[in-house]
Amino acid sequence: MFCTAERPMNQRLxxxxxxxxxxxxxxxxxxxxxxxxxxxxxxxxxxxxGAGVAVAAAVSGGVRWRRPWQRTWLRWPYLAAVLVFGVLMGAVEVPALVTTVVGLPVLLGLVFQCLVQNDESQPASNCR
Structure with a gap:
């Protein structure tokens, strides 16, 4: 069974x-x-x-939705639109230096956020 975070994720995030x-x-x-x-x-x-969409779908259960209808009518069409956008952009090639300069700081930020979140929820976490 998966455990959700103690604090719901912001919708914009x-x-x-x-x-x-x-x-x-x-x-x-x-x-x-x-x-x-x-x-x-x-x-x-x-x-x-597609993997990014799968990650977003996996964590969408812990999102603080502003309205109840958004859980269904915003979540799935948005993920489908992002997936279609990714398939359409599949033929585009970007210089490796640009992807490195943009992607590595994002990666470091995500790792830092995971470490901070893990430290905050460590004593209260009792899930498997």
Whole structure:
């Protein structure tokens, strides 16, 4: 059984989750390309966008929705639109340096946020 956070997620933050996740993964791809000198551009893979949508869908149960109807009528159409946008952007290639410069700070911010959240909920967490 999954446990939700003790504090519900802000709706605006949830709207950014697919893009933040995708930016972090593209930052890793860009930095790997720069380090190995294997490629200079990173295609915007639809699979990465799909994974970002899956992460947003997984955490959507812990979102503080402003109105009850938003849980259904905002959540699923928004995720579908982001997924369609990611599939349409699949042919675009971005320079590896740009993805690294944008993605690595996002990745560090997400890791920091996870560590802070984990420290705050450590004593009260009793779930498996």
């Amino acid at each position: 949830w709207l950014a989750v697919p893009f933040l996740f995708s930016a972090a993964v593209f930052g890793l791809l860009g930095s790997a390309g720069l380090i190995t000198a294997s490629w200079t551009t990173v295609p915007l893979y639809p699979v990465v966008t």
